[in-house]
Amino acid sequence: MTQVSRKFLFAGMAAFALAACSDNNGPSIPAVPTGLTVQPVNATTARIQWASVSGATSYSLQRALTSAPTVYTDIGGTITTASYDDATLTLPITEYAYRVAATNSAGTSAFSGAASFAAGVISGNVTASRTLYSDTLYTLSGYVKVQNGVTLTIQPGTQIVGDTTTSGSSLWILRGAKIQALGTATQPIVFTSARAPGNRKPGDWGGIIIIGNGIINRTGNPILTEGGAAGVAENYAGGTDNSDNSGTLRYVRIEFAGYDISSGAGQELNTLSSYAVGRGTTYEYIQTMAGLDDSFEWWGGAVDGRYLVSYESGDDHFDWTEGYVGRNQFLIAFQSTRLAPAPGTGNFSTDPRGFEGDGCDPAVAGCTVTATTASTPYSMPVFANFTMIGTGTLLPAFPNDGNGGVWRRGTGATILNGVLSRYKGIGINIRDAWTDSLWIGSGGKDSLWISNTLLAQNGYNFDTTGAGYAQTTNWNAGRLATMRTYASDVQVDTLLGLTLAPPALNWKPKVGSPATGSGVTAPPTLVTNRTQNYFSNTWVFTSYIGAVDPAAGTPWYSGWTVYQTN
DSSP states (O other), X not given: OOHHHHHHHHHHHHHHHHHHTSTTTSOOOOOOOOOOEEEEEETTEEEEEOOOOTTOOEEEEEEEETTSTTOOEEEEEEEOSSEEXXXXXXXXXXXXXXXXXXXXXXXXXXXXXXXXXEEEEEEEEEOSOEEEOTTEEEXXXXXXXXXXXXXXXXXXXXXXXXXXXXXXXXXXXXXXXXXXXXXXXXXXXXXXXXXXXXXXXXXXXXXXEEEOSOOOSOOOSOOBOSOGGGTOOOBOOOOOOTTOOOXXXXXXXXXXXXXXXXXXXXXXXXXXXXXXXXXXXXXXXXXXXXXXXXXXXXXXXXXEEEEEEEESOSSOSXXXXXXXOOEEEEEEEEOOOOXXXXXXXXXXXXXXXXXXXXXXXXXXXXXXXXSSOBOSSOOOOEEEEEEEEOOGGGSTTSOTTOOSEEEEXXXXXXXEEEEEEOOSSBSEEEXXXXXXXXXXXXXXXXXXXXXXXXXXXXXXXSBOSTTOOOBGGGSXXXXXXHOEEOOXXXXXXXXXXXXXXXXXXXXXXXXXXXXXXXXXXXXXXXXXXXXXXXXXTOXXXXXXXXXXXXXXXXXXXXXTOOOXXX
16 A cells, blocks of 8 residues: 555544544534632632533532642532532631533543632731732631721622621721722622521621711710720720711622620620711612611711611611711611521610611710700711611511601701601601700701601501600691601502512512602702712702602612522
8 A cells, every 4th residue: 555545544534533523423522611710608618600511411620729739639529510619618718729621421621720719817907908809708707907097998799708706706997997898789799607508697797897087976085986895995086077088888798797795785786887987988889688786877977878778687777876967868678577696696676676866875975965955966867768668567576666767865867758667666756855856946956857758557657645756746737748658557568569578579669659759859958958969969859759769770779689687
């Protein structure tokens, strides 16, 4: 046989062999998987995902310590989907790398390039600026305090968990420090429990505490944050700058937080605690979920907020005191149950409420409230366009004092364009003579303004008798005419077209419901003066009431909020 003949013979044999492996005669070995990513799920679980490979019937996944990247171990067995949750991680984690191969009857592809996953523990004082990255899972262990002059930057999609084995693990942004936590709707930043889903509880970790240089109306120095008995408190007295900037929280979820720091003496860490935080700080698109104590609490200061969600709070949804003057618009609060806290972290509140507004508590040093005077500057926040839903009679054990809104201790406020409903107690409750004088006064003293709010499915919409001041007969006729009131047996979800069955929650009222056309569009001068320069002059006086525009397309809460209670 000539050399040329052999050449053609071998070429023909090669072609035959190639054809035998072609799609015409059977499957080919799958392509190498691409698009490999690793993201944290919780402190012990990483989610590995990749693009599906055409013709693959299963996948092989391997893991290695990146300190020894040539040594890989098979995990997960035979995997038939393009995703796997590795729930075998242990703290303290150093760093892991993963790679994947695709298999079918023709064989197994080469392994993909590696994707890495890291985790680290943060504890003690943070004394130098640093960035937290989305490909790393971080654990807060103990009282983590970001010091004066230091900036903590957090990438979109980053997950930070609280160490459940160290009581009170929490993040503190001290006076002069900043947090820059800028998530997105598709990549929110999540602070959560280190426990796996299904085992998480309120109080698993302590929450976030921010201390600014804003003004408070409580006198004295020092004035300590809650936690003094435990020796972890910080001084927030003496602030002079309500424009102070402590950074930005945007598209952030804070879950399963809170801690009784005083062993039953009333000193609690909340989900988000704001002490004298200034208006230069930004709170926008924040969800608190399943907290042990209050969801949002403000002690003085002037920080503004919008697009805030409080889901299943252990105590109050929105609580202020000591001269808080911030403005908040587009708020959702929902309560359907009382969640059992993690053992040893605290107890149920005996008076959970929607709003709890205080001027200054006379039970603590530096505060004054009498029938004729109260600490100044007054607490004077704005809360507008809220949808606040309580448990009503769905939860018989819920306290009768679980009122929709309680205003007391010399507070002012502007409360507009809201839905305040399904509270077992009273919708609007004013507790003392001086607060009442701010409510019923005229001119410059008319400092507690409540109007254009829908009240439905409450035990009582207004104060009844005795110490309650906001009884129906005490209302200014003009303001009372702006209210939309319904009897206790009128179901708010049916009335407005809401869906209030977790987790398929829909806060958007139907067009044509009483939420449409009931809002303040030409507010009184006093109210207008309180809403200037809000998020760069973007305050909107809406023609609707509630947190969501009935005529809107995709609601603002879609995509980044979740509704899980364990």
